[in-house]
Amino acid sequence: MSGQPVLEVEDLRVRLRTPRGPADVVNGLSYTVGAGETVAVVGESGSGKSVSVLALLGLLPSGVATVTGSARLQGEDLLTMRPDRLRQVRGPGAGMVFQDPMTSLNPVLTIGRQVVEGIRAHSDLDKAAARRRAAELLAEVGLPDPEGTLDRYPHELSGGMRQRVIIAIALSNSPALLIADEATTALDVTVQAQIIDLVEKLQAERGTGVIWITHDLGVVAGIADRVLVMYGGRCVEDGTVDDVLENPVHPYTRGLLGALPDLAQPAVDGVVPDLATVPGVPPAPTDLPKGCVFWPRCPVRGDARCETEQPPLTVIGSADVVLPHRAATWCTERTFGAESPGVGRTFGAESPEGGLR
């Protein structure tokens, strides 16, 4: 699983120019993705997840976005790359799957054209050969009648089928890294599961590194090796999927997990229990709080520094493991359990002995 990482992101920052002034959408994000590894980036909408990956491939509108930091894809920094080279990297270096399959394909061009043009942009294949390759790809992502599908238009396919096409496009140049930005959010549950299985299968076959962006913790548990929880453009907690999901430390992560309906215990008589949610809304990136980004919504606020000082990302438990569990919070387990009896209710699924190990 480890070895030379496919992607190393260091201190990624994105500032967008908006009518309401500069917005700091991503504030110092660092992580790595190994070959064959899946990193899930979790957070609410507006937490900067999508922007952070669009910035990697230079897909944010230039002139509006300022991106700093470094992001080395197989050793080469994407952020300082010449536009020409970046174009060559998009595709063979990193493929991307987007949230809304309904709008991510051009409605007026055939599926075949849209797959073929991606292949031909990075190879010398002639049209016929590229078309054969396209058909193979469509078969690989599990589309029935791949030949026929090539001549169809996006509106003739269902959402799930379109997302398969987009995955085929993303994989068409055998990228080292696959970025899936809320790739299953717009799909219904059964199709979601199929798409996730597909990506896992292809990843296993090819050894692709995957960044999976989602706000759906159910998906994270199923697919991820590592989890990175984003809030207010920062990483507030990361670690292996077991560490983060089973022993969450940051109050925000705990809130998100409380918001997760317990799938292990299906509701009686098909009644779905009410979702516990984290009250409030994420901070506006134009106006981030001075201290802990989560402070205004935090039900714990157990430390004097919460309001004034930004907590650093610190290792929790053992630092000697390959993937240490880290969190950025002033809270320690004991203080918030004892001082805030309300927390237990808000953050429903709290394991009795969770926390520091």
Added chain:
Amino acid sequence: MTAPPEPAAVSLKPARPRWRETLGLLARNPTAAVSAVLLLAIVLIAVFDETLAPQGPNEISVGDRLQSPSWAHPFGTDDLGRDILSRVILGAGVSLRVGFLAVGIALVIGTVIGLLAGFYGRWVDDVLMRIMDMLFAFPAVLLAIAVLAVRGAGSGNTALAIGIVYIPVFARVTRASVLGVREEVYVRASRSVGASDLRLLTRHVLPNAAPPIIVQTSISLAFAVLAEAALSFLGLGTQPPNPSWGLMLAEGRGFIDLAWWLAFFPGMAIFLTVLCFNLLGDGLRDVLDPKQRTLMAGGGR
């Protein structure tokens, strides 16, 4: 049970266009602000035309024929020795009156048709909009010409003709806008507590459907002024000796080689007025109708 309280729609009702805010946003758009100020000036000139004009519009002075612009006659004089500046000033009143009247006609009739079509849908919509399509199928200028042929030339009939031409434009804009708000929560909420159709239309639908209509009004005023000038230019609109800008252009056309100012100044007056209405419309669109539901330059052009 006691009488139900007023529909609990207070919080559901979206903010109506707030005039203060709208004006504030407009003021921050320099082109729109300048246009609005200029238009205000033009309207004031039109209102106080008699006082402002240095001469009567038809004061003939044979000794002063075809004078080029000078201190005595800043815009020069025409072939009868009439002062062009005075005629341009007095022409503002004619142009604006016809423009406002025409747009008023189109606005009232078109908005009512659009409201009914959009609100009731089904056959009401079909019938009304089909009729609008028929009107729309006529070339605007020719439709106006045809109306004038039936009713005879003159300012009032010109306004009527232009108004008729623009009815379908307002009907379409209003209908589209109404369709957008018809299913909004506050409309359904009011309907569910039994508000009458009339009350729904006037209290809830119209105010919320208004922004694109306001934008369309400004843009249509531009085209109405232009159309009045064109029809008068063709001799079908305002009749001599009244000082309409289009008419002055037509009269000046014959002297274009000898005295350019005869046609130049009235043309400039038309151009500036139309430009200001258009720029104001653009500014209003940015502020009120970011989704751009208004027909851009529908009808005449």
Added chain:
Amino acid sequence: MVVLAGVSVIVFGLVHLVPGDPVRLALGTRFSQDTYDALRERSGLDQPLVTQFFDWLGRALSGDLGVSFRSGDTVTSLIAERLPATLTLAFASILVALVIAVPLGTISALRPRSIIDRFATLISQFGISVPEFWMAIVLILVFAGTLGWLPSGGYVPLSEDPLGWLERLVMPAVVTGVVSGSVITRFVRSSVLEALGADHVRTARAKGLPERQVFTWHVLRNALLPLVTVTGVQLAYLLSGVVVVEIVFSWPGLGQLALQSVQARDYPVLQGAILLFAIVFLVINLVVDLLYTAIDPRIRR
């Protein structure tokens, strides 16, 4: 079809509302009762209105639009005579318009809020606001008068004198082309801007396509759809609405014919012209729909 039926009723009805007796007008002041009755009968004006309508409609469907009261020529021949000039001007104008609008609108959309965008927006506002007859007069003054480069008006067929044809076509085509081009520029800008922001453009970029290819196939290709619509609308307008420009440049087109027939109360010619314009409008709409199905697979079945 329903629209066309309605249009023909309106055309017929409109013309018959015109005050004044055309027969009297055609005959002048001195005529005998017998001549009057004879002409009345020959024109079918002594029949009841409904009979007249179906008579007219039946003949119109077979291409017989009647006979001009004034000249005695058939309406069809009068229209056929004017058609080449009108078609020439309309297509030349739309060419000028597209040559201006497509590059200008695209460049503004690519650099929104830049100097060039603001400039293009302002220029197109000027173009929309300028009275075309005034622009025509100014052009004549400069290019025909002062500079003497071009003839001030008229029309010669291409087959007779290609150079003269072109010389006379330039100014009217530029005037109407600039106006239409300004309208189209705004549409091109907004549709390219919209296409640029579409999700599928991001997908195309993420594939690593060269920027040129992204722009041609994922932006321009998609912006083509609204362009076809607005070009159709403008073409319909150019084929029918340029009466004023035809008058100023003495261009013997259909608009001029229509205006002359209004002034002369020449019912059959006016009916024929307006009916033709309405048909042109509907045909262009049909062609636009067909083009749409050709370029937008979502509409295909």
